Amino acid sequence: MKTSIKLLSLLFVLNISACKQTSKKELNINEETETAQSVENEYKIPKSWIETRVANANKRLNATEAGKVLWDAMEAHGGLDKWYGNGYFSLRFNYQPVNGKGIRDSYQTIDTWSNKARHNSITDPTSIFGWDGKESWIKAKDSTSFAYDTAFWALTPLYFSGHPFVLDGEGVNLELLPETVFQEEKQKVIKATYNAGTGSAPDDYYILFINAKTNQVDAIKYIVSYPKYFPEGGHAPEKTTVIQGRTEVDGIVFATGFKTYWSTEKQNELGEYITKIDVSDISFSPTVEEGFFSKPDGAVSLD
Template structure:
């Protein structure tokens, strides 16, 4: 998974008395009331320009056309960016019970920033501000995993196919396959050198030939901190588990992840269940919401 480079951001500070409301009761208790909010005031012209460039670039290749059709089926790239800040609960549960990661998070989809609250301890938080990863927790047990790596990882599950719209993404059209009884168009996404923190990552998307919705995603983890001498973890495949539509965007309600094999459907050992809930978009967040709060620790490489 990846922590992408920072993109363009523009925010307008409004003098309002409000706080960001969430549908998650456990995290609502930890939300501090602020006297200002930052609006998601990305100009429509910026969004239109970005979408137009992606449209032109993607529709110049057969692989890109498949990705663009998937974006349209999932609600459209313009709506993805125009809806504002995305919030969701992402509960990652390995079947062996080790390494559970359950947090409620808000993501700036425009510039790839994120802030997470622990579900079990909502006062414990971590995030990525576009330049630095930070964490503020009562002790090391609050997040028994690499929060820098995880800050944007859920976006690279729930954000497909939209997260592949940027420059520096190379697409390859692979042969169609039959997967779980349906014909799939298949595209592979790789990254140019120097793009993001793990440019050796790749994703292989299965796109249903009839609906153009993403059915499954193959991927590897090549995060250099985990593989300082190069290489990557074995390939996995995650299968979408039903869909829900929020403000016009089609999301998976969950995923089942398996080791990838060459057997029928390519599904090996079932290793992880992921539940996605409390999905919403919001036009505002608290001022400096994604920035390192007082008392937080900056995470170094």
């Protein structure tokens, strides 16, 4: 009887382990570099390029008080060198509005150097969409596979899970705001805006609450000004998303979840709770399939 129980327990553990790896296997993301792997499939950013980009960011950011706060946050989250040097970034991002409408759950892989992305549906791994750096594309079984704007969503999860690193780049303007107390913790506060023509929504802004003790991001205020949603200008009301738990993967500290609220007029207070986000299966990989981010045969361009 004891032997049977042990065998059943072992089978249960193996089954759980296999389920956790399913999304990675479906995408054919290699955990190890194989000697037979084509060079074209490898993360090809030269170390010297990463060193130069990090050195330039260090110099630029430490020239201002707001930049110093951001740089310290990047260091506290593992460092910009690891962010760019670890390889392709993958995660499952499950966005769940509390009203049950507009749930978005996908497993995605991102090229952090050039902001390319590819998603696959959790329920139907053959349904995929992505951004290759120039155009958005989708290949889905039918219109129900992704009941949301996939062009907008291709890089959106990166602007949750990728903070503070995603604020490294041209066209980003930083402003140091007064310190505040949020959820009984003293916070350094910086606001990031964008120059005209930067990205697909240059009127967006982010306000980062950075814990004064840990230098890690505790919360982010943001708006959505995506021109397709607001062709006459303007934006959605401000939201505040609060980090829920942390984990370290290959030296980088990530949030394992977020709770999002409508913002209020008071900077350190939260309004109505509107969205739960779970983040899991976080990993970095040195390789992906050749042409992984490019529009595959049978896909439709969204641009």
